[in-house]
Amino acid sequence: MIKPDLDLLKDQKLARRLMGAFLASGRLPHALLFSGIGGSGKKAAAVAFAMACNCRAAEAKEMRASGKALWNGLPCGDCAPCRKILSGNHPDILVVDAGGNTIKIERIRRLCQDLSLKPYEGDRRIAVILDAPRMTPEAANALLKVLEEPPPETLLILTATQRSDLLPTLASRCHPVNFHPLSEGRIATILERRCGISADAAATLAAMAHGSLSRALALADSPADAAEWQHRREVVFSAAGLDHPDARISQPLTVALVFAERLSLEKAGIPETLEILQSLLRDTMVLHWRSGHVFNKDLIEKLQYASQHIHPDVLLAQMTAVQHAERDLTANVNPRLVLEKLMIELRDACDEKDRRHPL
Ligand SMILES: [Zn+2]
CATH class of the missing domain: 1.10.8 (Helicase, Ruva Protein; domain 3)
Structure with a gap:
């Protein structure tokens, strides 16, 4: 287990406040669902929360006893339970980390057996299931049984990118804790x-x-990956027609379809490309309303130009098209078909707007 970087959690004020309030009240829910994008601190928070529940530092004891809903400087990271949790050797903290693979029913059954035992050292057993949507349907159903009748003195922490990635029956039994992008x-x-x-x-x-x-x-x-990312963003910027927003005639469909074909060949890069496209469209929209945070700050002048020439309705339709493409890809639809459909929908969004608002 890696040492949680508590600096990561400084941005997660709401999550921290909520977890501090749980600790102070002494009444923890049976299950928490940490949701937010990868790399926003969910795993660090789960480990830190397990530490704070067990920390023997005077401040931690006082906070838990006095009901102070603060979590500053906690857990100490230095007492025996904190150190055991950090090193992955605390017998009452169980972590399921599939490392990108599916979480199978055998793993969840084993976890359920462990949870049915009394805690060895701490006040409660804490199970952390990282990337919980990776559970197979059978594994998720096995976990559901535990959530329906949770053993005493247990806390389950599930992490997911989005709450909706989990079965609704599971998600509804977990207290939501949202993590924002850092x-x-x-x-x-x-x-x-x-x-x-x-x-x-x-x-x-x-x-x-x-x-x-x-x-x-x-x-x-990997500096090469960073350069590749910059290049990919340039290609996407132009494929989405953001570089010539005033032309009003988008590139020929054949060019768009060739782009879709080329992109579909590097399957692993498709989710990232769609994310880049979504962030560019979102930034253009944000600049249109002159509000909010822009992700692609280094492109701000180009994006500003695009925002002056593209109607928000078009951007909205295009962002919806990207969301549909992302959904189809997770549903295992053929990537080339998904991307071709996306390229057509991106163009249709412009054409539709032209028909409704002719110059
Ligand atoms: Zn401690």
């Missing part, structure tokens, strides 16, 4: 400290990471 400033600070890179380099990588520390760290690890 701020660029926070990511840059952590990058500088962890990777020893310059403030400028850290700021550039932080802007590319869209609120995810894990993505920022991956980019910092």
Whole structure:
């Protein structure tokens, strides 16, 4: 288990306040669902929360006893239970980490057996299921039985990108705790400290990471990936017609379809490409209303130009088309078909607008 970086949690004020209130009240729900994008601190928060529940530092004891809903400087990270949890050796903290694979029923059955035993050292047993939507339907049903009749002195913490990724029957039995994308400033600070890179380099990588520390760290690890990301964004920018928004005649359909075909060949990169496209469209929309945070700050002049020439209805229709494409991909529809349909819908959104609002 990696040591949770508590700096990560500084941006998650709501989550921290909620967890502090649970600790202070002494009445924990049976299950929590941490949801937010990858790299927003869910795993660190789960580990830190397990530590705070068991921490023997005077401040932690006092906080739990006095009902102070604060969580500053806690857990201590230094007492025996904190250290055991950090090293992954605390017998009452159980972590299920499929590492990108599916979570099978055998694993959940084993967890349920462990949870039925009394805690060895702590006041309660805490099970953390990372990336819970990776559970097979059978595994999810086995877990549901535990959630319907939770053993005493247990706390389950599930993590997911979105609440809706989990079976509704599971999600409805968990108390929601939402995690926001991290701020660029926070990511840059952590990058500088962890990777020893310059403030400028850290700021550039932080802007590319869209609120995810894990993505920022991956980019910092591989300059080639960072350059590839920049290039990919340029291609997407132009494929979406954002570079010539005033032309009003989008590129020929054949060109768009060739782009779709080329993109479908590198299957692993498709989700990232769609995410980049979504962030560019979102930024253009945000600039139209002159409000909110822009992700692609380095492109702000180009995006501003695009926002002056593209009607918000078009952007909205295009963003919906991207969402549909993302949904179809997770449903295992053929990537090439998904991308072709997307390219057609992106163009249709412009044409539709032209018909309804002729110049
Ligand atoms: Zn401690």
